[in-house]
Amino acid sequence: MLGERVSVLTAAAGAGWEVTALQQLAHGDPRVVLLKRCVDLHDLLATASTGQGRVALVADDLAGLDADSVDRLRRCGLAVVVVSGEVGGAPGRAPHLGVSRVLDRDALHTLVDQVLAVAADTDQTVGVVDGVGEVLEVAPDDAAEGRLVAVWGPTGAPGRTTLAVGLAAELAHRQQTTFLVDADTYGGAVAQHLGVLDEVSGLLGAARLANAGRLDRERLAGVARRLGPHLHVLTGLPRPDRWSEVRESAYATLLDEARGLGSQVVLDLGFGLEQDPPAYGGAAPQRNQMTVTALERADEVLVVGSADPVGLARLARGLVDLLGVVPGSTVRVVVNRVRPSLGWGEKEVRAMVEGFVTPASMHFLPDDRQAADRALVAGRTLVELGDSPLRRGVAEVADAVLGGNGAETKRTGRRWRAARSGGRR
Numbered sequence: 001m002l003g004e005r006v007s008v009l010t011a012a013a014g015a016g017w018e019v020t021a022l023q024q025l026a027h028g029d030p031r032v033v034l035l036k037r038c039v040d041l042h043d044l045l046a047t048a049s050t051g052q053g054r055v056a057l058v059a060d061d062l063a064g065l066d067a068d069s070v071d072r073l074r075r076c077g078l079a080v081v082v083v084s085g086e087v088g089g090a091p092g093r094a095p096h097l098g099v100s101r102v103l104d105r106d107a108l109h110t111l112v113d114q115v116l117a118v119a120a121d122t123d124q125t126v127g128v129v130d131g132v133g134e135v136l137e138v139a140p141d142d143a144a145e146g147r148l149v150a151v152w153g154p155t156g157a158p159g160r161t162t163l164a165v166g167l168a169a170e171l172a173h174r175q176q177t178t179f180l181v182d183a184d185t186y187g188g189a190v191a192q193h194l195g196v197l198d199e200v201s202g203l204l205g206a207a208r209l210a211n212a213g214r215l216d217r218e219r220l221a222g223v224a225r226r227l228g229p230h231l232h233v234l235t236g237l238p239r240p241d242r243w244s245e246v247r248e249s250a251y252a253t254l255l256d257e258a259r260g261l262g263s264q265v266v267l268d269l270g271f272g273l274e275q276d277p278p279a280y281g282g283a284a285p286q287r288n289q290m291t292v293t294a295l296e297r298a299d300e301v302l303v304v305g306s307a308d309p310v311g312l313a314r315l316a317r318g319l320v321d322l323l324g325v326v327p328g329s330t331v332r333v334v335v336n337r338v339r340p341s342l343g344w345g346e347k348e349v350r351a352m353v354e355g356f357v358t359p360a361s362m363h364f365l366p367d368d369r370q371a372a373d374r375a376l377v378a379g380r381t382l383v384e385l386g387d388s389p390l391r392r393g394v395a396e397v398a399d400a401v402l403g404g405n406g407a408e409t410k411r412t413g414r415r416w417r418a419a420r421s422g423g424r425r
């Protein structure tokens with residue numbers, strides 16, 4: 001890390017010291033490179049979100065600069081150096097914003113040394129600041145890898161996100177360090193379910209870092225949000241049409257690094273499994289590749305279907321399609337929105353499912369609209385809202401996931417990772 005060149009982004013807002021600073025960065029030391037002069041804070045934040053830059057050099061009177069924007073820069077992996085416009089003046093508000101270092105404009109001759117020092121300090125940090133100003137501890141490289149739990153289901157909104165968010169919250173409630181990833185390329189809604197209003201996509205930020213060869217556990221932790229002592233979330237795509245920005249290799253790297261951030265990694269996936277034939281013999285990006293890649297590497301898969309006739313028909317077809325993509329995977333089936341008015345019970349549904357697959361377990365979630373609506377409107381988890389029939393059903397799923405952490409499941413996970421290292425299946 002320290003052998004890399006330190007790339008610097010500047011946002012000086014036309015300050016008088018800018019010319020001197022640019023000269024220092026351009027000619028002071030070959031280890032430091034000026035990457036971009038940003039016109040304002042919005043330009044700086046946008047550039048930082050792409051995974052570019054190691055240090056941000058900003059003016060203390062930059063319009064919009066506040067603790068939140070400094071925190072966002074730090075979550076993107078940048079150390080922040082503020083230059084004070086007053087010669088020998090007091091540092092003012094800068095130290096209260098959480099910046100890495102404050103530099104008077106009359107000390108610009110030391111700028112390069114300051115940049116190198118603050119970059120070195122950042123490299124030696126064990127954890128990185130997350131979205132609410134706490135530290136997400138990163139497991140050492142030789143620590144046990146976390147398990148990937150993929151939540152998938154066929155088209156028709158059977159409740160994939162409701163289960164993924166509820167399961168992650170239950171696992172965290174059991175003091176399992178849980179990393180929830182919104183990887184739905186059609187309509188990810190984890191952020192909305194959890195009341196996260198930040199427009200910065202953690203998934204896109206991590207993918208850009210991976211594309212640049214810079215994604216590691218620390219930087220992945222830096223683009224995640226902490227929502228509790230044991231729950232962290234990587235927000236999804238801001239718009240479905242941006243799926244092509246997450247390349248297959250970058251996403252695979254993301255999943256590998258995510259195993260080091262939580263004992264349980266919960267993936268909320270899109271419904272699509274089909275792959276388009278290559279155009280003109282090429283290798284065009286595939287919209288469903290994120291889903292397929294996650295299913296291939298998952299230690300187990302939770303398949304969600306709704307209990308109505310249309311939902312059960314889609315569930316049956318989906319199980320067949322799933323086993324065609326990932327044969328031999330550990331599958332648990334979750335039937336959602338079960339209600340007496342449908343006219344059949346768990347016995348009949350179980351018999352139908354077992355005609356297509358023998359799941360590791362089956363679970364039935366009640367049609368508890370009141371609890372689901374309360375959680376969604378409030379942007380809170382079922383755990384936070386207290387006891388409800390839906391929460392009890394999700395808790396049973398969490399118990400099964402934790403109880404399934406046996407040797408056979410671990411062997412399955414290693415098999416998929418070995419397949420990846422030796423080539424795609």
